[in-house]
Each structure stands twice: as C-alpha cells, then as structure tokens.
Amino acid sequence: MGNFDIHILGCGSALPTTRHLATSQVLNIREKLFMIDCGEGTQIQLRRSRLKFSRLNHIFISHLHGDHCFGLIGLISTFAMTNRTADLHIYSHPELQRLMEPQLAFFCKGMPFQVVFHPFDPKERAIIYDDRSITVETIPLKHRLPTCGFLFREKPLPNHILRDMIDFYEVPVYLINRIKNGEDFVTEDGTVVPNERLTTPAEPPRAYAYCSDTAYLPRIVEQIKGVDLLFHEATFAQTEAARAKETMHSTASQAAQIAKDAEVKRLVIGHYSARYEDESILLEEASAVFPNTTLAQENLKIEL
C-alpha cells in the first residue's frame, strides 16, 4: 500500500497572523502530489515541506476568497522559472481562469508549460478528477460565495497473492492479475480453488474529505460517511456562534458534530479566526463532541 499523507501548509483564515498562514494543503498519494487551495505564502511552505515541486500537477481550489488562492500566481511563476515542462491542472470555479489569464500572460509570458483550467460548478456534486488510483469528488458547501470541499477516495486495491499457494496449485502467470482481482482458480482436473485460499484481502481503500469554508451543513454527512480523515473548518468557538452563522463559517463543535454524525475515523480542524491567541478552546469544544480530533498546524503531516 502506497502512502496517503496530508501535509498542512497553512491553516489560518482570512487574516494571516504571525502564527498561521492562509489555507493550503498537499496530499501525497503514492508520490503524486495534489494541492488543495493555495493562499499567499503557499510556495514558501511547499519549499519548507521538502515535497518535490515537480510531482505536483493538480491543484484544487475550494472557492475564490483570497486566502484560498492568492498564492497561485507566485507558485506558477516559480514553476515557470524552474524549467517545469509538465502541464499544471487547476480545478476551480470558472471565474478563476478569467482572473488569472491576464496575470499569466504578463508575468509568465513564454513559460514552457501550460496551465490547464478545469472549471466546475461548486454547487454540483461531481467527480472532477479520476486516475488509476483515486477519484476526487466535489462536496458542495454553504459559504458566502460558491464553494465546495473535496473528497479524495482511493480506488479498491487488488488482493495480495499468497505466493506459497500460487506455487502449490501451479497457477499460471497469465492468471495472476485475475486472481488478484478476486477470481477463483480452476485446476486442470476441474477442482475450484476459492480465491480466499490464494489471496489475502487488500487494505480497504482510504478516503479524505476536505470541507472548508462552510457554515454548519448536515447534508454533507451522507457524502463523507466513514472517511478515514475529515478536515473541517472550525473558524470560531461556541461564544462566536452568531458570528459563525453570519459569516457562514462553522464552530469547532459544529465541525465535530459533522465528524460524529459521519462516523469518520479522525477529525482535523483548522481555518482558525485570527482572534484566537491559541486554539485550545477550539480543541476542547470539538473534542467534547468528537474525541479523536486534532488541531491543524503549519507543517503538520498526517499519514492515513
């Protein structure tokens, strides 16, 4: 089983502080990197993370507030100066393309790769990325402008071959892939060897859900049911519940309620309001509802 790591590059909210940077995360899924959001300073954090810039080909933008996308132009400029040739794919609300193209034309003129925009409608649930090993699905959210989260889901992995049994039954090589994928084996004399004797099940596919920014939105529970890790914004503590509602953000306990109802394995909260000198109140309030909660912080890496 390859890696499936979440790197938090920034987990502050709209106003950067000396403690938190604007939102960005990188998923390292079997050495392919996927970025979610790209606030100002992201490329600096990416440099710090020691992740390889060249492995990043896909960037997903949840919504067009500056703290989620102002780092794009700097990151792309850096790619343009460092001999990147692979196309860079950006998945976002269509408006981003209109805003970025004049900047790219001026600041990145003649760059040796294409920026390919993949516009989508954040209000619709849809699979917007699909490769051999994962799918990425939008999670429509409720915020002050069109916003969605992203559900990264591994595809089922083939079973593991039991080498000794394969040898014992003299299974020919050309059948191995079919057996990995669950077929039984029939010997020359017609005996059926059930798949369970020849393989052990693969690890269950892993899933990560990213939900930021959003008001408390119980309808997402069904979509993110049982994921291994949920990142949910928790901009405010309970005392600021009215402000959360007004600005269409969530409180820590609302984030935890979502995690609990969705029966996720683990919750990470972030997108902290600049008003908190430390986030212990947020952790406390979330943990009271959903104990397996972690505070996001810059340079935190979580392995699934």
Added chain:
Amino acid sequence: MGNFDIHILGCGSALPTTRHLATSQVLNIREKLFMIDCGEGTQIQLRRSRLKFSRLNHIFISHLHGDHCFGLIGLISTFAMTNRTADLHIYSHPELQRLMEPQLAFFCKGMPFQVVFHPFDPKERAIIYDDRSITVETIPLKHRLPTCGFLFREKPLPNHILRDMIDFYEVPVYLINRIKNGEDFVTEDGTVVPNERLTTPAEPPRAYAYCSDTAYLPRIVEQIKGVDLLFHEATFAQTEAARAKETMHSTASQAAQIAKDAEVKRLVIGHYSARYEDESILLEEASAVFPNTTLAQENLKIEL
C-alpha cells in the same frame, strides 16, 4: 529629529527559499510608513514587524516582476477586511493598474477605501512624491523591463532654538519660526543679533537610496551622491558575473563600487540569488571594495 528607519521585510530574489522572502521594505519616517516593493508574503512580514498597518499609505513598486509585487493583492485584501478607510496610494509603472483592477473589483468589492494608482515612467527621473518632510525621486535603472529605484530625501529641518538666548534677547513668540528658519533678530534699539547666536543648526537632512533590480549602472552615482544609506541589489558573486550581465543584475562588488563612487555613508546589499546557502561570499566581495557594507536579512531594522 524624528526617526528614519528602514525595515527589511524580504530580501531574496525571484525564487523564494526557506531563508529569504521576496522583496519588500518599509521606511518609517517620523511615524509615516512608506513601502518599497511588495513581494509575496509581505503582509505576513509586516505583521511580524509590529509596524502599524494603518500608518502605511504609500507603496512604491520598482518594477513588475512578481517577486516585487505579488504581495499587493493580499495586503490590500487585508486592509479591506480591517476597516481601513484611508486611501492607499500605489506608485508604479502604469501596467500595474491594468493588472490589478480586475482583481480588486473581484476580491475587494465594496472595500471602504480607494486604491489610488499613481503611474509613472520608470525611465524618467522625476519626483513622484512630495510632502512636508520628504521627497521621493525615481532613479532610472537598467533591468529586463522598465525599472527604477527610489531616492527618499528629507527636506531641510529648521534650526534648533537656543531657549536661553531667546529669553535673553526677549525675542517675541511670533518671530520664533522665522528664526528657526535662519533669520537674524533685530532688537528694539536696532542691534542685529545674528542667527548663529540664537540657534544651533539642525541635523543635516537624511537620504536613502533603493536600487533594485539593476545591472551595474555607473550613471546613478551622481544622483545618489553622499546618501546616508544605499540599498543596492547584489544578486550574484563575482564567479557569476556573466550571469549577472545576462540577467541584468549586479554582483556584490559592483554594488560596492557604486557605493564607493557615490561616497555613500553605508551600503546594504540584498536580493540574493537562491543559489547561495549563505551570503558570506557576497559580503566578503562587497566589503573588499566598500568596507561599510551590511547584509540585508529579514526583520533587519536600520536606523539613520
């Protein structure tokens, strides 16, 4: 005499590293703040500096490479979210306005202040800012696209009154300002008291020259003659002289040669290429030509 401080917010070059951020500086001149250049991450560094955001009303952009202006949109967005009402003045090549206006219209819609663009031609030497206490003059430079430096010059200060002498000669209050500005005093009986008996001279006006990015350009020497502090880019060491010429940057020793020829009091070098793990070679090469050289670094504050 009020303060005249230079705060280095970032002093790297095009590629940010884990050691240096993109270019930005803030001048604190008698509690008015003036920003020069605004690379990505500037607002975060400004927060770290503890300088008051509300005192910053004027931003000067040397040229339109991303490492000198990508931080503007984030900084302005933050101003828009923090109840700023004072207009913000940006002095730059006219192209910046064209690039920024669609972004401002989208990301900062309805903000409670105006961004006022003051376009200028970087190829012409001109005074682009003038208030009670300072002038800012462009210093045309030589780079891959239109670029200029900035010369911040204090206006002459009034002399200091010698209180005892004023009392002794019974100088009336309404004459004090004229005496501060150099007039002699004539007593009732017609005796002329020369100004030197009534005042001590003010401190000489201070001047700061910022020259980045530029190829070695001896013709600026005349314009920056004798300034108290020169910031000059020193992207490369001597071994990279060919690369400096090709990319229209300067070596450390070229920066120092300018400082020496201009007889400045002190030189600060910066805009280091990402290739240097530390800048000791640059300091060494510059100091060999002009001993009073300092390496810029993030969060360095220099008082004139």
